[in-house]
Amino acid sequence: MLSTKLSSVTIDGSTGAATGARRRRPRGAVREGLVAAGLELARAGGPDAVVLREAVRMVGVVPNAAYRHFANRDELLAAVCTAAMRELAARMAAGVGRVRGKHGDPAAARRRLQAIGRAYLEFARQEPGLFATAFAVPNQHAYGAPGGGAGPYPLPLDQLRAVLDELADAGVLSRRRRAGIEYPIWSAVHGLAVLTGQGPLRDAPDATRRHIEDVTSSFIEAGLA
Amino acid sequence: MLSTKLSSVTIDGSTGAATGARRRRPRGAVREGLVAAGLELARAGGPDAVVLREAVRMVGVVPNAAYRHFANRDELLAAVCTAAMRELAARMAAGVGRVRGKHGDPAAARRRLQAIGRAYLEFARQEPGLFATAFAVPNQHAYGAPGGGAGPYPLPLDQLRAVLDELADAGVLSRRRRAGIEYPIWSAVHGLAVLTGQGPLRDAPDATRRHIEDVTSSFIEAGLA
DNA sequence: TCCGGTTTGTGGACGATGTCCACTAACAAG
DNA sequence: CTTGTTAGTGGACATCGTCCACAAACCGGA
Numbered sequence: 001m002l003s004t005k006l007s008s009v010t011i012d013g014s015t016g017a018a019t020g021a022r023r024r025r026p027r028g029a030v031r032e033g034l035v036a037a038g039l040e041l042a043r044a045g046g047p048d049a050v051v052l053r054e055a056v057r058m059v060g061v062v063p064n065a066a067y068r069h070f071a072n073r074d075e076l077l078a079a080v081c082t083a084a085m086r087e088l089a090a091r092m093a094a095g096v097g098r099v100r101g102k103h104g105d106p107a108a109a110r111r112r113l114q115a116i117g118r119a120y121l122e123f124a125r126q127e128p129g130l131f132a133t134a135f136a137v138p139n140q141h142a143y144g145a146p147g148g149g150a151g152p153y154p155l156p157l158d159q160l161r162a163v164l165d166e167l168a169d170a171g172v173l174s175r176r177r178r179a180g181i182e183y184p185i186w187s188a189v190h191g192l193a194v195l196t197g198q199g200p201l202r203d204a205p206d207a208t209r210r211h212i213e214d215v216t217s218s219f220i221e222a223g224l225a
Numbered sequence: 226m227l228s229t230k231l232s233s234v235t236i237d238g239s240t241g242a243a244t245g246a247r248r249r250r251p252r253g254a255v256r257e258g259l260v261a262a263g264l265e266l267a268r269a270g271g272p273d274a275v276v277l278r279e280a281v282r283m284v285g286v287v288p289n290a291a292y293r294h295f296a297n298r299d300e301l302l303a304a305v306c307t308a309a310m311r312e313l314a315a316r317m318a319a320g321v322g323r324v325r326g327k328h329g330d331p332a333a334a335r336r337r338l339q340a341i342g343r344a345y346l347e348f349a350r351q352e353p354g355l356f357a358t359a360f361a362v363p364n365q366h367a368y369g370a371p372g373g374g375a376g377p378y379p380l381p382l383d384q385l386r387a388v389l390d391e392l393a394d395a396g397v398l399s400r401r402r403r404a405g406i407e408y409p410i411w412s413a414v415h416g417l418a419v420l421t422g423q424g425p426l427r428d429a430p431d432a433t434r435r436h437i438e439d440v441t442s443s444f445i446e447a448g449l450a
Numbered sequence: 451t452c453c454g455g456t457t458t459g460t461g462g463a464c465g466a467t468g469t470c471c472a473c474t475a476a477c478a479a480g
Numbered sequence: 481c482t483t484g485t486t487a488g489t490g491g492a493c494a495t496c497g498t499c500c501a502c503a504a505a506c507c508g509g510a
Contacts, residue, residue: 022474022475022476022487022488022489023476023488024475024476024477024486024487024488025487025488030487030488048273051466051467051468052467052468052469053466053467053468054467061488061489062488062489062490063467063468063469064469064470064471064488064489064490065487065488065489067469067470068486068487068488069487072468072469073467073468073469135419135423135424135425136423137425139423142428143425143427143428155425157425179440180436180437180440181440181444183417183437183440183441184413184417184440184441184444184445185444186416186420187412187413187414187415187416187417187420187441188409188412188413188416189412189416190412190416190419190420190424191411191412191413191414191415191416191417191419192408192409192412192416194360194415194416194419195411195412195415198360198361198364199360199415200360200362200368200380200382202368203367203368211405212405212408215404215405215406215408215409216408216409216412219406219409219410219448220409222447222448223444223447223448247458247459247460247503247504247505248459248505249457249458249459249504249505249506250458250459255458255459276495276496276497277496277497277498278495278496278497279496286459286460287459287460287461288496288497288498289459289460289461289498289499289500290458290459290460292498292499293457293458293459294458297497297498298496298497298498
């Protein structure tokens with residue numbers, strides 16, 4: 001098991017009385033705490049590691065308390081997945097934000113596309129648990145709408161679209177080729193992340209990994225022209 | 226729960242005595258039965274549905290009997306994953322085998338590449354549980370070696386390589402472009418399968434799905450030339 | 451033929467998990 | 481202060497993976 005003790009997500013430094021300590025937390029604190037705890041569990045072990053009883057333990061509350069905020073474990077997991085997806089989106093936004101260059105500059109647009117892909121793959125490598133969780137939304141629960149009421153950051157697909165639109169504006173990508181090209185590009189990057197992450201290529205040495213990334217990058221660039 | 230009763234994987238029409246029925250199965254029968262049962266469970270519900278106690282129930286044996294053949298549940302799951310991967314490989318081989326045309330004919334080679342991709346995506350769509358299971362080999366258990374002692378069919382990557390080699394032989398794909406191109410192509414197809422299967426694109430209507438597939442197909446073809 | 455060792459299945463148990471029901475303390479409004 | 485709602489507690493249950501001790505079936509030598 002090697003259950004390393006994760007950072008506690010305790011809400012307040014309670015008096016910790018022995019029995020029936022019925023201290024009540026501020027509004028929404030338990031729910032947020034559960035999601036935060038679930039996120040830590042997911043970070044360490046992927047979606048399957050998001051176990052309700054462990055999360056409530058971290059928050060310092062009895063198992064049933066969770067059922068005041070989520071209908072069942074799947075609903076908690078869905079909330080955690082959304083949070084994980086938001087973190088991925090944030091990293092992508094940060095990565096693309098670091099690229100200098102005016103909108104409309106072809107070279108800058110190209111670099112932004114690369115930055116998006118790199119951020120995606122970096123997140124998948126550095127946070128395999130969160131990455132898997134972001135895409136493990138349980139059936140019967142929906143992914144955020146494309147417009148995105150999902151959070152402060154646009155979803156990955158929308159960020160990719162924005163950059164591709166910029167490439168089209170800059171003339172790097174013809175209007176004809178632009179149509180729908182977000183899908184093969186996203187697929188290629190996502191597939192790469194999955195195959196080298198938990199998939200059959202997960203044991204490939206770093207050199208091979210880099211080679212695969214380079215080839216894929218060239219392949220995508222070639223697909224633009 | 227809606228636990229529909231799956232087809233039983235009983236081994237022999239036993240006498241079914243009440244207690245201590247210690248009938249012993251033919252060599253390896255229990256192990257094979259467990260894998261078959263696990264495969265059914267995986268087909269219906271993915272890797273998480275491969276629950277040891279349910280598998281042994283289907284085989285008609287007590288839970289502990291499984292531990293004579295597998296060290297733990299993960300090892301059983303690993304065997305099931307291998308079986309699922311073998312089934313994917315078989316479908317791919319069948320798909321590519323249906324394509325007529327001599328080795329060396331450029332048009333035939335192109336069609337074979339398409340057939341491989343189509344078989345892959347078709348399997349992912351028709352057997353989502355098995356597809357997910359094939360790629361859900363638990364950590365600490367290895368995927369089959371590239372050469373493939375894994376089974377009667379070459380692994381997906383090797384089949385793809387064979388077709389790409391044929392494309393190179395036929396002159397469709399220059400030697401220079403051939404190097405490593407299996408990775409972006411595999412990634413694109415796999416990513417597509419994952420994203421439209423259980424991923425964020427899983428609720429896309431069929432028309433959109435087809436459009437995405439077409440665009441991806443064109444993208445890959447463009448990457449050859 | 452008997453006999454001792456190895457396989458393989460059984461019985462019973464344990465801890466952990468998700469979930470349900472009834473109860474009650476804390477809070478908000480009148 | 482009363483009253484109704486909300487949010488956390490306590491206890492229980494079925495199910496799951498796994499461990500230990502035991503015994504029946506099988507096998508190869510004497």
